Amino acid sequence: MKVVKFGGSSLASGEQLKKVFDIVISDSERKIVVVSAPGKRNFEDIKVTDLLIACAEARLAGDDAMDLLEMVMGRYAEIAKELELEEAVIAEIRDHFISLLHGNQNKPTRFIDALKASGEDNNAKLVAAYFRKQGIDAHYINPQSAGLIVTDEAGYTQVLPESYDQLSKLRDQSGILVFPGFFGYNEAGEVVTFSRSGSDITGSILANGTNADLYENFTDVDAVYSVNPSVVENPKPIKELTYREMRELSYAGFSVFHDEALFPAFRAGIPVQIKNTNNPSAPGTKVVNARENENGPVVGIASDKGFCSIYVRKYLMNREIGFGRKLLQILEDNDVSYEHIPSGIDDTTIILREYRLNKEIETHIVERIMNELQADEVKVEHDLALLMVVGEGMKHNVGTTARASKALANAKVNIEMINQGSSEVSMMFGIKARDEEKAVRALYQEFFSNVVVNV
């Protein structure tokens, strides 16, 4: 049994829904279908979810917001028309939206969440209706009835562990089950949303709860690529990667995936297949717990800008028990989390995401480090990028560091910082942000040199 999730672009039009239908019925194992709200049909288009948020905000500001809601309903009506669905289907969706818009605004957060989630909820109803029209036994599943119970945090809710037992019963229901992504219900029975990309989370939770054999995630790219296609032309697709590799790549800017969304599936040992709705015969990318290492040590290269570093020097630092702990305490007191802390003998560098500091916090932290820790020097460097070279195969491959650093040296990229822990699934280089693209190209050329590179 498979759980299949379709993203917003796969559901943006009637034409797309036909593809979804063909994909689902082509494999009798595809039983649970998780759907997003209709996404963009083209680059200038607006996602239904964004319209719904605007709608809720306008309503809370005292506007009747009917113009925005008409835009939303227009999207569904257009899809329904393309698919030649009965009037009743779209009438039910319209009633639902309007009753939500005029619902209780006493708790603005809940009000917004209810509207946000209705994009997925109504889309699941529409998709189920279309499947039935095509002669398939298909049912819309309400997350509350199915038992998807979540915590109270709007916009970043978490599934409650007891949900899994309830969700396992979905296996026993007949036909194809169309499940709206992105939200669950709290114990008070109110709608609460997951973070953005929340449909991926719903699919992952359902795969876990129903103990699926596979979680298929249909999106609009053929595969996860070994490097950002906007930096390197026609990069090599990744056929298989481990969950850890996925996480390391996501960390440094791989945006195909909200990697944490996959965690419930991975905890249950369920592999995730990423595929393209618009090209379902492409093999896609499989994310697994463990893989054979066939294609060299490196599976992918990622990079991300927006880092900075706080350099701290103090004579005899490494003799001073508690120095590092006190340093991190100062960050913690300012609610600043850090990424890495490479160190020398008398110095330590804290690497953090730029957005965690503002001028005021920066000055305050620097002062505290100088005054309380009696540092000899504290220096903040901005505009850094981190490069991640990722691959499980690196652990058993003596020369990977040499190849990577040589490639960077040849491209005249100065390495500001290297961080490689004993896990060896990744190697991280800190460089100047201005060198980022040059560095990524050089690394790609080194590790995937059989492919033509756009230098």
Add this chain to the structure above:
Amino acid sequence: MKVVKFGGSSLASGEQLKKVFDIVISDSERKIVVVSAPGKRNFEDIKVTDLLIACAEARLAGDDAMDLLEMVMGRYAEIAKELELEEAVIAEIRDHFISLLHGNQNKPTRFIDALKASGEDNNAKLVAAYFRKQGIDAHYINPQSAGLIVTDEAGYTQVLPESYDQLSKLRDQSGILVFPGFFGYNEAGEVVTFSRSGSDITGSILANGTNADLYENFTDVDAVYSVNPSVVENPKPIKELTYREMRELSYAGFSVFHDEALFPAFRAGIPVQIKNTNNPSAPGTKVVNARENENGPVVGIASDKGFCSIYVRKYLMNREIGFGRKLLQILEDNDVSYEHIPSGIDDTTIILREYRLNKEIETHIVERIMNELQADEVKVEHDLALLMVVGEGMKHNVGTTARASKALANAKVNIEMINQGSSEVSMMFGIKARDEEKAVRALYQEFFSNVVVNV
């Protein structure tokens, strides 16, 4: 004006003292002579300081310890005889030792320190007597009269800042001043010793206090070498290195120098010249605050065994504000200081010196990390070595990392860990201890390849 310090092997025999005399009088700037106790004359020999410690311990255990004291006094008597010094000189030394041995044992720590320090103290008297016999205006200087006042910690005392003013007056005294190394007096007027290599510290303090132009440190090697001569045959001597380079090299096993000993001199901007008593015409090594970078990026390669690592993995670790701080707190609670903490996304490795853990502490720390921090995995790895590639020139040299890691790869040395902070005066590699010598040779070959290497 120069402060000149001679180590134990430079003062082990009459023959050696003649060399010391020639060195001192050959340069009229050499005014303050700091002396160690007589050291080893050959490989099997016992240092006077070690005999004196044994003496004190035996005495505290109830023994009369005269046999050991006779061995000590025999060493001085032999030197005095070789140098044809008057009987009175050795008689005074003998009286001093015997009165110390029968001194107050109420404070065992002070008793031991007084005996330990007497090796240097009496040697200073002997050297001054010899210089006078040779017709030179030379004076033994008592550290208490000179104002070298220190804290109470026996074996690792620190100079009190007010000493420097007092010591500056030594400049005004006539003749050559022979000053015993290794100890000062606390405010109660008791002898307290510095750590081993404490004569280096005394010389450094005097250089600072008297604002000397140079602190000359005479030992038994021609220079500091770019790599350990027991691993690579005839390694390249280092002519000039900065204090930071010295510290980084010392950290990972360069034992020529107790680098912290030089700190008082460096704080005052006084360069340190390391020279060989047995070959004073060799240029030696000069330790300076800043140097021209002439000979490539790397000045030296050091390595040290005896490290281990604690690997901690926890899903979403880097989102958890306070995780690193709590981890370090657990170490601190167990009085365990760490060296480095390279990290991945969901994991962190703590590198520490092996001796800081025993089986009991290790188990306790691992349990606390598992239970209190809910880590997914904690793994301790033993038998690691750290390699340090050191050089101020690395900062401006793009390819150093590449060269180093390629050299290691070619030598089939797997890099477990890399740590390079933003200071870039050094690059550190963690490797298996069994690969240490192979790795050092490979790096030496790479960075000093014009020299024949003993592979």
